[in-house]
Amino acid sequence: TFRHLLLGAVITLPPLAANAPLLAADTTQAPHAAFIAKEVMVPMRDGASLQTVIVTPAGQTGPLPILLTRTPYGVPDQAMIDQESPKPISRELPSWHAFQKDGYIMVYQNLRGRFKSEGEFLKSSRYDENNPKQPNETNDAWDTIDWLVKNIPNNNGRVGLYGVSYAGLTSGMALLNPHPALKAISEQASPADQWMNDDDHHYGALRESYTFEYTVMEEADRNANTHFDFSTHDVYDWYLALGPLTNVNDHYLHNKLGYWNATMAHPDYDAFWKEEAWYKKIHASTVPNLNVAGFWDQEDPWGPWQIFRAAGQHDPDNTNLIVAGPWYHGGWQRTDGDTIGLLPMGGHKTGAEFREEIEAPFFAYYLHDKGEKPTWKARMFETGSNTWRSYATWPDAHVKTETLWFHSDGTLSFTPPAKAETPFRQYISDPASPVPYRARPISPTYPTPEWRTWETNDQRFVDHRPDVLTFTSVPLDHDLRIAGPLEAHLFASTSGQDSDFIVKLIDAFPEKDQKTALTSPETATWAESMNGYQLPIAMEVRRGRYLHDFSHPAPLTPNKVTDWPVPLRDHDHVFLKGHRIMVQIQSTWFPLIDRNPQTWVTSIYQAKASSFRPATQRVYASPQAASHIDLPVLPASP
Ligand code: PG9
Numbered sequence: 001t002f003r004h005l006l007l008g009a010v011i012t013l014p015p016l017a018a019n020a021p022l023l024a025a026d027t028t029q030a031p032h033a034a035f036i037a038k039e040v041m042v043p044m045r046d047g048a049s050l051q052t053v054i055v056t057p058a059g060q061t062g063p064l065p066i067l068l069t070r071t072p073y074g075v076p077d078q079a080m081i082d083q084e085s086p087k088p089i090s091r092e093l094p095s096w097h098a099f100q101k102d103g104y105i106m107v108y109q110n111l112r113g114r115f116k117s118e119g120e121f122l123k124s125s126r127y128d129e130n131n132p133k134q135p136n137e138t139n140d141a142w143d144t145i146d147w148l149v150k151n152i153p154n155n156n157g158r159v160g161l162y163g164v165s166y167a168g169l170t171s172g173m174a175l176l177n178p179h180p181a182l183k184a185i186s187e188q189a190s191p192a193d194q195w196m197n198d199d200d201h202h203y204g205a206l207r208e209s210y211t212f213e214y215t216v217m218e219e220a221d222r223n224a225n226t227h228f229d230f231s232t233h234d235v236y237d238w239y240l241a242l243g244p245l246t247n248v249n250d251h252y253l254h255n256k257l258g259y260w261n262a263t264m265a266h267p268d269y270d271a272f273w274k275e276e277a278w279y280k281k282i283h284a285s286t287v288p289n290l291n292v293a294g295f296w297d298q299e300d301p302w303g304p305w306q307i308f309r310a311a312g313q314h315d316p317d318n319t320n321l322i323v324a325g326p327w328y329h330g331g332w333q334r335t336d337g338d339t340i341g342l343l344p345m346g347g348h349k350t351g352a353e354f355r356e357e358i359e360a361p362f363f364a365y366y367l368h369d370k371g372e373k374p375t376w377k378a379r380m381f382e383t384g385s386n387t388w389r390s391y392a393t394w395p396d397a398h399v400k401t402e403t404l405w406f407h408s409d410g411t412l413s414f415t416p417p418a419k420a421e422t423p424f425r426q427y428i429s430d431p432a433s434p435v436p437y438r439a440r441p442i443s444p445t446y447p448t449p450e451w452r453t454w455e456t457n458d459q460r461f462v463d464h465r466p467d468v469l470t471f472t473s474v475p476l477d478h479d480l481r482i483a484g485p486l487e488a489h490l491f492a493s494t495s496g497q498d499s500d501f502i503v504k505l506i507d508a509f510p511e512k513d514q515k516t517a518l519t520s521p522e523t524a525t526w527a528e529s530m531n532g533y534q535l536p537i538a539m540e541v542r543r544g545r546y547l548h549d550f551s552h553p554a555p556l557t558p559n560k561v562t563d564w565p566v567p568l569r570d571h572d573h574v575f576l577k578g579h580r581i582m583v584q585i586q587s588t589w590f591p592l593i594d595r596n597p598q599t600w601v602t603s604i605y606q607a608k609a610s611s612f613r614p615a616t617q618r619v620y621a622s623p624q625a626a627s628h629i630d631l632p633v634l635p636a637s638p
Contacts, residue, residue, distance in 0.1 A: 034058035039078040040151075041116075042109065044143045046135055048119035051075065052109040052144070054152060057100070063156035065183075065367035066148050067104040069163040070141060070170035072218060073225060074115055075108040095333055098360040102368050105155055109144060111137070111170065115223055123218065123259045125169060125191070125278040127176050137173040145179040158367045162186035162359075164330040165300055168292075172307050173278055178287045184366035186359060188292035189329055192303035193280075195273035196550075199299050203567075204269065204550060205500060205543040206605075208594040209239060210299070211263060212248060213445040219257045227446060234441035239591035240434075244612075245605045267603045269550035279307045284314035290362045291320070292354075294327030295383065295571055296340055296455040296536075305570050308394075321374055322394060323358055324572065325350050325381035328452040341456035342528060343535065346386030353388070354381075382483070384507070384574030394570075395484030399632045404473075404581060406619065406627040412473040412581055416626055423622030427467045427587075429499070431598065431612040434590035435462055442591070459506055459534035459584060467588070469619055472508065473581040480575040484632030486538055486568035490585070491625035493562060496598030496615035497555040498545045502589045503566045505538040505629060506582035507575050534582060538568035541593050555600040561618075561625050568629070574636075583629065587617050 036056050041049035053075045057064070096106070112135060113121030119135060127138045145159050159181045161171045168190035174182060191198035200211045213228055220226040232238045242248065245264065249255050266272040289311060293304035304322065311320040325332060326340045327350070337351030338344065358379060364370040378394035381387070404412055408420045417423075436442060438454040439461040445451050462468045488503040511532045542564060545553035556562065575581055588595060594604065598615040601607040621627055 037076075037081045039076075039081060041118075042144050042147045044112070044119070044135070044140055046119070046133065048112055048117070048135070050109050050112060050118070050140065050144065051077065051116035052107060053081070054148075055106040055108070056152075057103060057105075060103075060105075060154060063154050064103050064105050065156050065158040065160060065363075066107055066152065067099060067160045067162065067363065067367075068107045068109065068141075068144065068148065069167050070109045070111060070137070070144070070161070071163060071167045072111045072114045072121065073166070075110050077116060095355045095359060098355040099363065102360065102364045102370065104160075104363075104367075105152060107148060107152075111166075112140060113222060114218075121218065121222060125173060125194075125276050127173065127278055127281065129177065129281070137170045138176045141170060141174040141182075142177060142179045145174075145181055149181045156367075157181055158183045160184045160186075160363050160367050162188065162363075164188045164292075164333055165190065168300070168304075172289075172303075175286050175289065175307075175311070176278065176281055182287055184288045184290075184363055186290040186292060186362065187304065187307055188332070189294065189297055189300040190303045190307060191300045192306040193273070193277040195269050196277070197302035200263065202541050202593070203543060204267075204546040204553075205541045205596075206245075206263070206594040207592060208245070209235065209591040210445055212260065215257050215260045215263075216253075217446060219259060225446075227444065230444055235444055236436050236440050236442045236591060243609050244607055245594060264605045267605050268553055269546075279303070279310050282307065282310035282313075285311040285317070285320035288319035288362075288366050289321070290359065291322040292332060292359075293322065293324040293570075294329060294331055295324060295573070296327065296331075296453070297329045298451060298453075298455050299329040302569060318373075318375070318377060321362075321377060321379075323354060323379045324570070325354060326383050327351065328455070331452070341453040342458075342530060342533070343383070343456060345381070345383075348381070348386060348388075350381045380483070380572040382481075382572040382574060384576055385479070385481070389483075389572065391483075395632055396634060399484050399634055401630050402633045404583075404629045404631055406471050406583065406621040408621040410469075410471055412471045412583060416628075417621045417623060419623060420621070423625065424493075424618040424620045425469050426616055426618040427469060428614050429467050429494075429587035429598070429617050430614040431588065431595040432614075433467075434588035434595055435465060435467060435586045437589045437592035455536060455539065457536070459504060459536060459582075460532070462584070462586070463534065465586075467586060469585040471583045471585075475510065475578050475580050476575055477577060479577050479636045480581070480631075481573075481634045481636055482575070482631050483572045483634045485570045486629060486631060488540075488566040488568055488583075488627075488629045490564040490566065490627045491561050491620040491622075492564045492627070493559050493618045493620075494544065494556060494587075494598065494615045495558050495617075496613065497558060497600040498543070498553075498596055498604075499556065499598050499615055499617065500541055500543050500587050500589075500593065500596045501564055501566065501617070501619075502539065502541045502584075502586050502593075503568065503629075504536050504584040504586075505568060506584060507535045507537050507573070508580040508582040509533040509535065510578050510580075537573050538571055540566050540568050541589055542566045543596065559618075561620055585619050587615075 112119035172187035376390040378391040597611040
C-alpha cells in the first residue's frame with residue numbers, strides 16, 4: 001500500500017479536533033430524540049457520486065429544513081450505522097443539541113475523493129465561473145443541495161450549510177454560486193488564501209510542520225486520516241535533523257503527495273496560489289452568512305475576517321455577520337469555552353453561549369422563520385473584561401489608533417523614542433539553533449491536544465533567550481481596550497540577504513494576580529497559575545524576501561534599515577490596569593515556520609544546507625526609525 005511506500009513511517013490513528021469523524025454513537029446520555037440515519041450516494045454533474053448520510057428525527061411530523069456539512073474527514077457508512085442501530089446516531093459536536101430544539105434534517109457528506117466518495121480529492125479552493133463542468137467545491141455543494149431538496153421527503157425546501165475549517169471552506173465556497181434553496185451559511189474558520197495566511201503559509205513563510213503533517217494526513221490514504229509516525233518524541237529534533245526541505249521528498253514522500261509537490265513547486269505568490277484565493281471573488285453578501293473566528297485559532301485565524309470583509313463590500317440587508325471569541329480552532333463547537341488553556345472566562349461558557357444564543361437562533365431565523373433577525377454586525381467575546389459585545393460596525397466607529405513605541409532600553413510606551421546613543425537592540429539568529437514555537441518536547445500536530453491551545457502558552461519559556469528581544473511597558477494605570485485590526489511596523493535590518501521577523505504582542509499579568517490566579521491553589525501545580533503569565537494576544541511572522549512584492553521576491557541589502565510591516569489581525573481584548581504590555585521579537589519560530597537561510601537563494605524550498613547561515617538582526621528605536629505597533633483603542637468599558 002501507499003503507506004508502506006513511505007518507508008513504513010506512517011501509522012493510522014483516529015483523528016481528533018476539527019478533523020474528527022462527524023458522527024459518533026451517542027452512548028453518553030439517554031436519547032432525547034431518536035434519529036434514523038441512512039447512507040446514500042449523491043450524483044455530481046461529472047458523474048462522480050458522493051457518500052452522504054442523512055439523519056432524520058424519528059417521528060418527524062411536519063416539513064423540516066436541511067442542515068448540511070461537507071467534510072474530508074469521514075462520515076459513517078451504512079455498516080457503521082447498522083452496527084449502532086437501534087441506538088440513536090447523534091452528532092458528535094455539541095451544536096447538534098442546540099439545533100435539535102428547532103428540528104432539522106442533518107446531512108453529512110464526504111468530499112470527492114475521500115472515503116467512499118468517488119472522484120479525486122481536490123485539496124483546492126479553485127472555482128472557475130466560466131467552466132460549469134469544473135469539479136470544485138462550489139459546484140459539488142450546488143449539485144448536492146439540488147439533489148437533497150428534490151429527494152429527501154418532507155423537507156421544507158430550505159437548506160443551511162455550516163462547518164468548521166475544511167467544512168467551513170466548503171460552506172463558504174457555496175457563496176460563489178449559491179443554489180436558490182440555500183438560505184443560510186455559517187462559515188467557521190475557513191481558510192481564504194493558503195499562501196497569504198492560515199494553514200499552510202503566513203505571508204509566504206511556510207508553516208512547515210503543519211503543511212507536511214496535514215498533507216500526509218489527507219493524501220496518504222483516501223480511506224483514512226493518516227498520521228506520520230515520527231521517530232522522535234520531540235518533533236523539534238526530527239525537523240532539525242531533517243535539514244533542508246528537499247529532504248522531505250528525498251527521504252520520506254518520494255514525490256508521491258501532490259499537494260506537497262505543488263507547494264514545493266510554487267514558493268512565490270504566483271498564478272497557482274492566486275487561483276486558490278477564492279474569497280477574492282466575493283464582492284457582496286449573496287446568502288446570509290455567520291462568519292466565525294477564534295482569537296487563538298492555531299490553523300485558520302485569518303480567513304473568516306477576509307471573507308467577512310469581502311462580502312461586506314455590499315451588504316444592504318445586514319446579512320453578513322461575524323462572531324469571534326477566545327477559542328482555539330473549532331473550540332466554539334467542541335468545548336463549553338469556560339477557559340482556554342489556563343485562562344478563565346469570568347464564569348462564561350463562551351462556546352455553549354455561542355451555540356445556543358447566536359448560532360442556533362441564526363439558523364432558526366433563516367430556515368424556520370423563528371425569532372428576530374440579528375441587528376448587530378459583529379459579536380465578540382472580549383477577553384480581559386470577559387464580556388460579550390455587540391458592534392453595529394466592525395471596527396466600532398469610536399476606535400482611535402494609539403501608537404505603542406519601542407525604546408532601545410527595552411521599554412515600550414505611548415511616547416515616541418528620543419535620540420539614543422545606541423538606537424537599536426540586536427541579536428544573532430542562527431538557523432542551526434532556532435527558537436521553538438512552543439515549549440519542548442513538541443508533539444506532532446495531530447492527534448495530540450497540546451497543538452490546540454499552544455497559542456495561549458506562557459511565553460516565559462523563551463523570555464531572556466539571547467535570540468529573543470523583549471520590550472515591556474510599565475504597569476498600566478488604566479484598562480486599555482483594543483478592538484479592531486492591529487499592525488506592527490518594525491524598522492529592522494539583517495546582516496543577511498533575507499530573513500524573518502516574528503512579532504508577539506503579549507499581555508503580561510502581574511506577579512500576584514488575585515483575579516485570575518487559580519481558585520484552588522492547594523490542588524494546582526506551580527505552573528498552573530496566571531501569576532506573571534505572558535499571554536500572547538497576537539503573533540505573526542513576515543518574511544523579508546516578500547516585503548516589496550509577494551510574487552517577485554528580492555534580496556535585502558545587508559544591514560540596511562527597512563520598514564517591516566507585520567499585520568497582527570483583528571482582536572478584542574482589554575489589558576487590565578496593573579498588567580504590562582510586552583512585545584517579543586525573534587527571527588525563527590520552529591518547526592512551525594520553516595527556517596530562512598538568511599542568504600539569497602531563488603527558492604528556499606530548494607536551498608542546500610550550506611546556504612543556511614547565522615545573521616545579526618537589529619530592531620531600531622530612534623526618531624527616524626521608530627519601531628511601533630498601532631493599536632485600535634476604544635474608550636474603556638463602562
Ligand atoms: N485546518 C484544516 C484545513 C482546512 C482547509 C484546508 C486544509 C486544512 C482543518 O482543520 O480542516
